[in-house]
Amino acid sequence: MPRFFVKEVTKTTAMLQGEDAAHAIKSLRMRTGEELTLCDEMGVDHQCVITAVSPDCVQLNVIKSKPNTAELPSQVSLYQALPKGDKLETIVQKAVELGVYDITPVLTSRCISRPDDKSMNKRLERLNRIALEAAKQCGRGIVPRVHPLISYSEALRQMQKAAVPILCYEGGGESLGKILEKGTGGAIAVCIGSEGGFSPEEASQAQSIGIAAATLGSRILRTETAPLFALSVISFLLETR
Missing domain, CATH: 3.40.1280.10 (SPOUT methyltransferase, trefoil knot domain)
Known part of the structure; x- marks a missing residue:
């Protein structure tokens, strides 16, 4: 599943903008109804579904969120x-x-x-x-x-x-x-x-x-x-x- 890092994710919605949006739309050819993962850089993964697509913005609904398990127990x-x-x-x-x-x-x-x-x-x-x-x-x-x-x-x-x-x-x-x-x-x-x-x-x-x-x-x-x-x-x- 495609993965992106974003600064802000609410409990229900999120969006991709700029280069990430362009990559999702043009390179990955993602469309409404497809799913991707957002990470808020705080160690939480958010599984999302695309609800709307424009040339410079991808709008998403958050389906579920869970702690990321890929980090080591010590820094x-x-x-x-x-x-x-x-x-x-x-x-x-x-x-x-x-x-x-x-x-x-x-x-x-x-x-x-x-x-x-x-x-x-x-x-x-x-x-x-x-x-x-x-x-x-x-x-x-x-x-x-x-x-x-x-x-x-x-x-x-x-x-x-x-x-x-x-x-x-x-x-x-x-x-x-x-x-x-x-x-x-x-x-x-x-x-x-x-x-x-x-x-x-x-x-x-x-x-x-x-x-x-x-x-x-x-x-x-x-x-x-x-x-x-x-x-x-x-x-x-x-x-x-």
């Missing part, structure tokens, strides 16, 4: 060191599919890609569009946000607020399972390095403020593989508790 934030090329697009798409709550690009000492503000802001629009499309495709109850690029020091400061902050470090550490077992529940923050990984100084800086170093196994994973591996393990552990 998982990804702090991703900025990779080269379009790798971040793949990371965003797959991270959303794996249940991430939000994604923040981070500039570390070994990042090769160092875009200016104008270039990064343009990329950010595309990344958030990718997150939206991925959330629709996999049935999420929210649209994970891709935040603006921040420094490594700022990333560590933000991660400290999470109940379980984790630095995935190629230099070794505990398994993700052991770290989550020791956690008290609540939000999880995961930081992944760039193509060159983290410097020893960056790893020490994180550990000195209580951020646990985690190993992702005996193999060195690419920067675009590591976050997907980590998120897969975390989502499995959270959903099988």
Whole structure:
């Protein structure tokens, strides 16, 4: 069933406007009497039937509403060191599919890609569009946000607020399972390095403020593989508790 995110749904009615309406009418060729799902971005799915169609608006009646069941039991934030090329697009798409709550690009000492503000802001629009499309495709109850690029020091400061902050470090550490077992529940923050990984100084800086170093196994994973591996393990552990 087609799925759209909207800001407002009443108990009985809703509507699609703008690009979403055009997509439903022109691309999906939907007509009066057909059904679709609206999510209000607050974790509630609304099954709706189309009651009227115009070139820029689709009017709907709400048939039933129920909580979305696709979200992880804990919020998982990804702090991703900025990779080269379009790798971040793949990371965003797959991270959303794996249940991430939000994604923040981070500039570390070994990042090769160092875009200016104008270039990064343009990329950010595309990344958030990718997150939206991925959330629709996999049935999420929210649209994970891709935040603006921040420094490594700022990333560590933000991660400290999470109940379980984790630095995935190629230099070794505990398994993700052991770290989550020791956690008290609540939000999880995961930081992944760039193509060159983290410097020893960056790893020490994180550990000195209580951020646990985690190993992702005996193999060195690419920067675009590591976050997907980590998120897969975390989502499995959270959903099988």
